[in-house]
Amino acid sequence: DTGLRDAAKHTGVRIGTAVDMAAFNADTTYRDAINREFNSVVAENVMKWGEIEKERGVLNFAAADQLVDSARANGQQVRGHTLLWHNQLPGWLTAGVTSGEIDAAELRQILKRHVFEVAGHFRGRIVAWDVVNEIIDDNAQLRDTIFLRLLGPGYIADMFRWAHQADPKAKLYLNDYNVEGINAKSTAYYDLVKQLKADRVPVHGFGIQGHLGVQYPFPNNVLDNVRRFEKLGLDTAFTEVDVRMPMPPDATKLQAQAYAYSALLQACLLAQRCVSFTVWGFTDKYSWVPGVFNGQGAANLLDENFIPKLAYDAVKTTFTLG
Numbered sequence: 001d002t003g004l005r006d007a008a009k010h011t012g013v014r015i016g017t018a019v020d021m022a023a024f025n026a027d028t029t030y031r032d033a034i035n036r037e038f039n040s041v042v043a044e045n046v047m048k049w050g051e052i053e054k055e056r057g058v059l060n061f062a063a064a065d066q067l068v069d070s071a072r073a074n075g076q077q078v079r080g081h082t083l084l085w086h087n088q089l090p091g092w093l094t095a096g097v098t099s100g101e102i103d104a105a106e107l108r109q110i111l112k113r114h115v116f117e118v119a120g121h122f123r124g125r126i127v128a129w130d131v132v133n134e135i136i137d138d139n140a141q142l143r144d145t146i147f148l149r150l151l152g153p154g155y156i157a158d159m160f161r162w163a164h165q166a167d168p169k170a171k172l173y174l175n176d177y178n179v180e181g182i183n184a185k186s187t188a189y190y191d192l193v194k195q196l197k198a199d200r201v202p203v204h205g206f207g208i209q210g211h212l213g214v215q216y217p218f219p220n221n222v223l224d225n226v227r228r229f230e231k232l233g234l235d236t237a238f239t240e241v242d243v244r245m246p247m248p249p250d251a252t253k254l255q256a257q258a259y260a261y262s263a264l265l266q267a268c269l270l271a272q273r274c275v276s277f278t279v280w281g282f283t284d285k286y287s288w289v290p291g292v293f294n295g296q297g298a299a300n301l302l303d304e305n306f307i308p309k310l311a312y313d314a315v316k317t318t319f320t321l322g
């Protein structure tokens with residue numbers, strides 16, 4: 001039986017999934033499904049700073065290298081996630097900054113070293129990096145993180161310039177949630193990209209995470225939003241799509257979920273430079289959602305027994321007709 005990657009092939013848009021490396025190593029059904037269904041992968045966690053450098057100066061790339069090697073063997077591109085995020089930072093870094101031990105000058109050196117060590121390690125093997133993740137908050141302001149506080153907004157351009165030096169072939173993305181439609185937050189990104197481009201900063205793509213819920217209105221003007229970033233000269237990608245629901249699932253919720261997945265995918269297929277559509281996990285057996293949103297779940301394309309849901313059929317049909 002052919003997978004999503006076969007249905008997607010004629011569109012040129014890559015279909016991807018985030019990969020939980022613990023499941024990848026423990027569950028052959030999970031691993032076989034990844035290789036049958038997807039031609040792009042991204043590490044759900046093992047390329048994050050807090051997972052790579054738990055102890056200062058001690059880098060652990062083992063799990064990430066395993067994913068990259070497996071992707072190469074299975075004709076899958078690899079998205080890099082993520083060089084900088086305010087979550088999942090190493091404990092020694094946040095503690096050092098909080099205590100004042102690490103000042104602005106040292107923080108900048110630590111950040112630069114991190115980018116060159118990680119993007120350098122994977123050089124030539126990553127098609128696109130989420131260089132900075134979720135740097136604008138839900139009030140459409142630059143998120144108040146230790147990086148903004150100590151380094152000022154210039155840290156953003158620094159990150160892109162360092163990543164480009166470390167891996168000139170990787171496409172460099174901004175990535176965030178709640179930026180699917182046209183709203184204050186996605187417009188703040190639009191303005192930021194205009195400024196970065198004016199300053200000749202090497203930014204190449206806008207990553208739209210696509211974490212939706214059937215209990216919320218579907219975002220407005222998704223295609224217009226994608227197109228306005230393309231007009232700035234960027235590629236776009238849907239990078240973390242899942243559609244959660246209040247449990248238990250029912251036919252209405254599952255239909256709404258199928259609609260939401262396929263509507264986001266349609267926007268990607270109708271755009272000129274939407275290069276990939278990545279789901280944030282593909283089976284309800286291993287989703288991050290229940291642990292974070294109490295009483296919610298069933299967010300993925302396959303259920304906990306790897307049985308396709310209406311959303312899977314909708315995605316496959318949308319690709320086939322795409």
Ligand code: G3I
Nearest residue numbers: 044045051081087088133134177209211240280287288292
């Ligand atoms: O690595 C530790 C491990 O040492 C420890 O034994 C274990 C038990 O406490 O926790 C492990 O860390 C967990 C990590 O996932 C790796 O499994 C963290 O507790 C847990 O909070 C973390 O959750 C991840 C979450 O990001 C928070 O960083 C989710 O799996 C992951 O799906 C989620 O993904 C994010 C994207 O990166 C960015 N966009 C939003 C998306 C959803 O939050």
